[in-house]
Amino acid sequence: MGDYMEGRHAPKGSPAHRLYLWIECLYEIMTRFYDQFNDEVWIHEYSARSLPELEESMLDFCSYDDGSDMSAMYLESAAAYLGETLIEEAGGRWDWDENAGTDGLPVVCPDPVLGLEPVVPLLVVGQALNEKTGKVFATVARLLRKAVRDRQRQHPEWWPKRVPTPWVGYGTILTACNTAREWRNDRMIDFLHWWAAEAGGRRRWKYTPASLDAMQALLRENFRTVEDYDQVAHEPFWTMAAWYVGQYVVEIKDALWQYREINPDAPPGTWHAEDCYWTGSVFVNQRLRYDGHAEHPWKMLRDVIAGESLREVVDRFPDPVLPGRRTDGTTWPEALWVLARPEHLETPSLPPLAEEELKKLEEADDLEGPDWADNHRLNTWLAERREAFPAWAEEAGGGTAAWDFSPESLDRLEGLVRGRFSTYEEMVAAEDDPFLAGAAWYFGEVQVRQCGAAWKCRPEPSDDTDVPDDPLVTAPEPDPEDDDGDDDPGWDDDDYVHLCVPASELRALLLRGPDERLRNALEAYAR
Template sequence: MAADPTMADEPSHLDEWFDHISVVAGLLEDLLPDDIVLDYSMESLFPLEGAIQASGLDEMGSSFTGAVAAYLGETLIGVANGRWDWDDTPGSPTFGQPLVFADDALGLPPVAPVDLVEKSGGDSFEEIYTVWAEAAQAHAAAHPGLQPIREPTPGRDRVAPEGLEWFEGKYLEAWLVECDREFGNWVARFGAGHTWDFSLDSVDALVQQMYRITPTPEQFQDPANAAFADGASWYLGEILRRAAPSHWGIRHGREAREDFDVTKESGRSLSWSPAVALHDVVQDGHPLNLLRRIESWAPRKVPEAIPPLTECVWTGTDWLTPSQMWGHFFASRLESLREVGIPLDHSADSLRRFEELLLDAGPDPELDAAVAGYLGETLLLVGGGKWSGTTVEMVGGPGLVSVATIDLVLLARRMRDGVTFTRVYSAWERRAGELRTRSRDWRPVRSQAPRPVPAPAVVQTWCAEREHEFPDWVARYGADRTWDFSRESLEALTSVIFDVTPTRGELFSPDNATFLAGAFWYFGEVLRRARPSHWRYIQYLRKPQPDDPLQCLEIAMLDSYDSLQSIVYLSPRVKPAVFFDLMLGQNDRDRLNSKYGSWVNGTRADRAKKAMDRRQRKKSRRKQSDADYLASWLSDRERGFPDWIARYGVGHTWDFSPESLDTLEDLILEVTPLPEQLLEDKAHADFLDGAAWYCGEVFRQVRPLQWQYARKAGIDCYLVSASGGPGYRAPVDTLAEIYLHYDRGALRRILGR
């Protein structure tokens, strides 16, 4: 079939998929906790399977599905080599999807990762990996010396340009030297009137010049604008390189600026091309994705709050997440715009006028939310798609176009150029035009406006019945106790459970079904009211009795459903039926109370563990010897302790007694209520040093310990047994454990271990 001449210069579906791979390469790392290693092994597929099975792909979002599919495909290519291709055969069950082919010598059928992810829910990841791995091993055993061929994946694999050895990097070096030498001329020609100091704050100026000089992808790629595009790409890369330890390198393919990336040298591996990022800025019509990536690359400040806990609202009967709240008042906020006098015709001109209105008005959260809703509805009429929380997503082709509308409104207020909304509108029109060109039948199909999603009927019915019958339950089993859904009431619940069903066999006896249902519901309600969460029906864990809610209900955190930053299967959740069974089996009368503490403290504890891990991965850059540094650190701490007390601890007793550890714990939570503030904020470095020294000295009063420091062990001084016993512990790590516990007294409990 002859090629369509009108499509000759259009990127192929496979090219767009390669671009998608490069975009989502770091998405899973952003979503998953730091202790999960994404090394393209079979073991690395297990967390992805758990995420899909626990929450479902609809709740995780299409960007997560695409990221998992890309990762799965790359994992299979890694074990059996081969290549990516595209299924463009009409009538094929995977038509319009990327395919993964093993090397031809292995004789394996191709795999469609997107189809596999959507249909299997992750169940077949291990199976398909095993098949490919065994085929590769069998081929290697039968043909010694012959290796299957892997075709490089653009956007991930590094390949030397033709005629250029990779390790020499001559073209990249010449490009960097040229951009550096010409930067003064670049500023004079393209950036006069702005400050170009390579700071993170200067990104706004760079974005403004991008939209002024090359407002479309075609203009950014036009050779006539190469001088501007080269300088802009180099400048963004230098911002990244100077903001965090990193270096320039070659990504893949051709001798072009799109193939030059910046790779972070510490922490989790992050690597991206500044030129591609700037191309996306003009293609998307907004820089929100770029700004988020820069913030993850080099955070500019320590968080001041825990968003999942502050964003949910308790109504008296239920928790509402931001997405649900958006659904509740979406229509009413749009209706309020009718009073403004701007025609609600969803045109580009109406967006321009609403942006002018925002810039003329002062801060007004209600107006911002209303305009964000109207903006989202307008974009969906242009490009189709759906709402995902307060973000609109255009779903079409291999990539995903999304806009967080409320963030875009705030960006418009900050940039104040008056064309932020219309620029995004034009980008969506351009994308819709591309889809329409590829398929004459394409039409912008959108989902309905956001609205709350009701819980399954079995959950609503069961909870309503338990609440209705609870007074009778109290009268029968706990009339002389207080049932106010507090933590203290869990002691009463524990006593009642052990009185009525002292053994595991009696717990699930049909004679105790009424008692168990009430106890089950009450414990879940105590947890649900203590922290944003809800009852959840787990269909994939159904027992042979599919109608028995006790086997299929659990309490799950709401913040897990409201943000891709927290994945359901890794977030706290409790299945009371199993929990009660374990409590009786282990005769653990403190189990309900301790679970309450870990439940309420879950988010803070997770953040503390991540902050501790990041600190432990830091490498010392001190020039002193280990012994000299230890001596100077101890001397400075002891000599500066009176000043530390004057600054932080006036009015308290600091006598190095075990009891004073409670005072230290309270002070730490007062000065640095979040773990990142204590462990990572340089503004609190002196406070942390003094607190760690004092904690260590208290421990040394009770146990035969001595201070040590070794560069290879991290950046903190630590304590070891004076008698040469095994093990060591850094007081900084001890202080961090304060955030892992809900109850006061963590430091004294550690001392008593």
């Protein structure tokens, strides 16, 4: 996180400090975007192929203005997602341009090796909103991807490098959204099953002002001091009491349940550190308005015991804004004028492209990710293994005549591996051993030749040591014409395709019993 934390102690208002604040805000922006502005089928993957869908959804969502802040928040979220996607595609990092927009804006600076100008995602969003072609996001991605491809033609082993953006990965976003949702649902079940009855009956708890008076009375009857409350605040009954007050704010004040996960790598005193007031527990927040209020429900109960009126505590949350007259037509929300005014959108952010240039750009790039079945890394590895095979076969015994890629030859391979290594840890330590590399290739190649499998490999080496990075083989893709119409209706298009990581399977031999054989891998292709 250090690359972006440098601005934490910079002077307020400086580019470095504003960049730091933007990076800290991204988690909030992304979780709100995923939880409130997308449906269940949206895949939050920061991929170029997701950009046309994002732009189409944005144009639809912002096709009218009801006077709320939601259109502005959607556009801000789209800009953040677009920026992360461009960094994922072309490397680089976020930075701050104090001359962009009204008073400075976050920008994406691609990998410096590419020699590209920074991209201002919010202004690209504004251009997409003005042009309404549905092609702006994809075009900016294609231009950056073209620069990457052009360099890779000269340097096939090169990949753009990026500065990781902390705490915006899909898993982190999903966990935050699901935690709040599941906590809310579990408490609702508790409310219906037992709490309402124990607290005086459901008729007493119908999210009315009178129910706040009843809660206030209940609290003051049971606790003389906040210290008394603190001793039992986490007991189920009082957890539910806090939930009811929070849910009242949700129902009456248009708030939402929210959870901020703790980032173990965040420095103390930052927004997502363990010592932050908002991390690690569920709270309520009017997060769909810029002037919204947030509270921990247990703190609201505590304030009532300390002497405040619960009605007044609840009224810290502004009343819902009544929808204004619906105005059709996509316009730049006034709420974003503090960032970029309409005149800042008059000059397109992207270089103008002739129709023929745009067509050529689109034909050259389908926005899919790098090909796992045909890339420099895989092709180089396969060529090296094929070239080294005769020498490997001689060392293994019998030469190429004995190693004929038959199912029976896998029994000999298994015997060799078990004879050379006695423990799994020993094999892991020898993962770069030429014999193991040749054995893994041979095992995979038998599956290719006997079962029609195909070699695949991650095009770009992974920086995550926990992610398997060895070449693998996969079963042939199912032929749609072979569909007999008897598919399970619950089975989606992403049908299971068998895969095998030969190097991992060889290591696993020493963890499994003697009944587990290498040749069993071939049987999986017949399922």
